[in-house]
Amino acid sequence: MSSYRKAHVHFSGKPAGIIEETPAGYRFSYDPDYLSNGRQLSVSLPLRAEPYESESLFSFFEGLLPEGWYLEIVSKKLHIDKNDGFGLLLATCKDTPGAVTVEEIQ
Numbered sequence: 001m002s003s004y005r006k007a008h009v010h011f012s013g014k015p016a017g018i019i020e021e022t023p024a025g026y027r028f029s030y031d032p033d034y035l036s037n038g039r040q041l042s043v044s045l046p047l048r049a050e051p052y053e054s055e056s057l058f059s060f061f062e063g064l065l066p067e068g069w070y071l072e073i074v075s076k077k078l079h080i081d082k083n084d085g086f087g088l089l090l091a092t093c094k095d096t097p098g099a100v101t102v103e104e105i106q
Helices: 032-037 068-076 085-092
Strands: 008-013 013-022 025-030 052-054 100-104
Touching: 013 032, 025 032, 068 085, 085 100
Parallel strands: none
Antiparallel strands: 008 013, 008 100, 013 025, 025 052
């Protein structure tokens, strides 16, 4: 992979942090301003200044992805490999029914 993708993560419309691909997997970092008055995104991602690192997509973000028959439809329609969780996150989580949205940084 020559260039790594990254995205802004918002919670209830407020900038909460950045999620990005890294050579070793993935990194999520809370926005410093969000740390002072925000809520943790999940139990597995408590508020902290240090970035979170993972070889696989964080389970919280995986939980935002389409599954089953809907995953099949979405991946075909958007021409995204169904195993590209990060690509699906970027393509499908800009406008979610929940409080968390993810928007790719171009």
